[in-house]
Amino acid sequence: MRSGVGSRVVAALLAAVCCGACTWTDEPPPTSTEPAQHLSASQFRDAAVDLIEQREAALREDDRDAFLATIDDDELQFVATQSRWFDNLSAMPVSDLRIEPLDRATPDADEDELHIPVDFTMRLDGFEERSVTQRLLYTFRQVDGEVGLVNDRNSERDRRTGWLPDPWDVGDVEVRESGSILAFFDEDTAPYADAVMKDLKSSQETVLAAVPGWSGQLVAYDISDFAGLEKRTPMKLWETGGVAYPVPVRPGSDEVAAVRFIVNPDVVHNSLQREFLLPHELTHVALGSRDDASPRWLTEGAAEYVSRSEYSVEQQRRMAGFAMTYLGVTAPVLVNGSDFYANPNTNYEVAAAACTYLAVTRGEDVLWDLMDAFTAEADQMPMSAAQIDAILEREIALDSLTLARESVAWAAAVG
Structure with a gap:
């Protein structure tokens, strides 16, 4: 016995076949849509510069969707890292956000990629007196007349210039603020954040009493990625409790925007060693140059x-x-x-x-x-x-x- 539902399905199929067999038209079949026009070299350049301006506006306005709209959707990994980077910056006290293209050279007419170096500037508001500018290399790609950003760095150039990432460049960060103290933690170090922040405050008071002329402003990194610490220390990693280092206002400049310090979690999470390590490093921060x-x-x-x-x-x-x-x-x-x-x-x-x-x-x-x-x-x-x-x-x-x-x-x- 066939169910009523099955009968109705068979009837619908027969009707569709019959209607299809009886349909006739003199109109030709629709033609495929024409491919989007390939942008000229100057159009490609102008579109890329427009995207740079859109990224700057999106950062200033804290508009995540507008920021991600400048990226090529097919670059899934880049979309993910840029999403994380945007979220990190949104959680940070930043000001003076600027993205300035340095080169508007026109690409060859048949090229689908365009490289534009840009200066990215920001300041940790309330914690640094001056802004810090770093050099990025934006790579844009056009596909069927659509332009999107596919990368913001170049690994070979980074190795040549000795670029070292900040915590917000490499992973999700937890941002802690207490007065004039700003500290960055990650998933592995966040459980120690309360204790570290308490001792940072105590160490700050010790250094303020000893070193004349210090504002008390400090930026500290307590993260589980050892790359930045290892490349900055003159000693073996296991011998290093932390490193204070100057941050130039821009690559190659002798002008210092700030002095930040990065700690070795294996050391600073030991409360006895932390008592001496933190005021030691803060002294370097306070002395600056x-x-x-x-x-x-x-x-x-x-x-x-x-x-x-x-x-x-x-x-x-x-x-x-x-x-x-x-x-x-x-x-x-x-x-x-x-x-x-x-x-x-x-x-x-x-x-x-x-x-x-x-x-x-x-x-x-x-x-x-x-x-x-x-x-x-x-x-x-x-x-x-x-x-x-x-x-x-x-x-x-x-x-x-x-x-x-x-x-x-x-x-x-x-x-």
């Missing part, structure tokens, strides 16, 4: 001194004495340059002892005055050991060897 001309033992030793400055003078002295005994330091030397990091444990502690000795016996301003004295002689860079000693003898009446010996003897004399 003030210590650029100083010998390495002074820059690192001063940061170590500040990291321990919450302790009493007696406790600081005991720390230095214990370190000298533990490391077996009998012939202390203050090391300058990249050699400082060849034996970091000993060199950091000898430098810390020297700077602590100076700060305790002569007042901590002596450290900043020394840095200013070295800056005044910056035209002699790089300085020889004799030039460094000449400045030391003029400013504190000690050469580096005598300072090292006196500071270690001072630390060892504690009862």
Whole structure:
């Protein structure tokens, strides 16, 4: 027995076949639509520049759909990474957003791709005094007269220029703000964010009390991608707790827009090490370029001194004495340059002892005055050991060897 539904389906099919068989027309079959016109070279260029302007407007207006509309839909991976990048920027306190094309050269008439270098500018509003500009290379493609962006970087060019990505360039970030502190975490480091932010605040107060003239503004990265840290540290990764580094206003410029710092999660998530690591790195942030001309033992030793400055003078002295005994330091030397990091444990502690000795016996301003004295002689860079000693003898009446010996003897004399 056939169901009523099946009967109706068969009847409908028979009617469709019969109607189709009886239909007749003298009109020719419809022709296929004509392909879209290929854009001329100048039209292609103008369309690409229009898309750049649309991207800038979309970023300024926080319009995600308009921003993604500038991208070629067929580039699925690029769409995904650009979506993530837009979402990251939307969560950040950014201002002065600009995308400026640098080259409007017309492509060859038969080319379907166009490369335009652009300057992308932004400022972390409230945390940096100046904007940062980075160079991007936009690649546009036209298909059937439609133009879309298919890439914003070039790997070969990035390797040649030494470009290092920021956290918001490589993954989803969690943004934390507290007063003048801005920090970036990712999925793996976010569980530690509350503890890190609390200690960043405490460390900020320590450094504000020790380093004159600092605004307190800071930008910190605590992310699980080690690429940025590994390429910035002069030491082995496992020896590195963090790195503070200057950010130029644009590639190749000597002008610094900000000093940011990136931490090693394996170290900073240890609460005992975090107590000393964070104020050390914030000291580098606070000093900015003030210590650029100083010998390495002074820059690192001063940061170590500040990291321990919450302790009493007696406790600081005991720390230095214990370190000298533990490391077996009998012939202390203050090391300058990249050699400082060849034996970091000993060199950091000898430098810390020297700077602590100076700060305790002569007042901590002596450290900043020394840095200013070295800056005044910056035209002699790089300085020889004799030039460094000449400045030391003029400013504190000690050469580096005598300072090292006196500071270690001072630390060892504690009862």
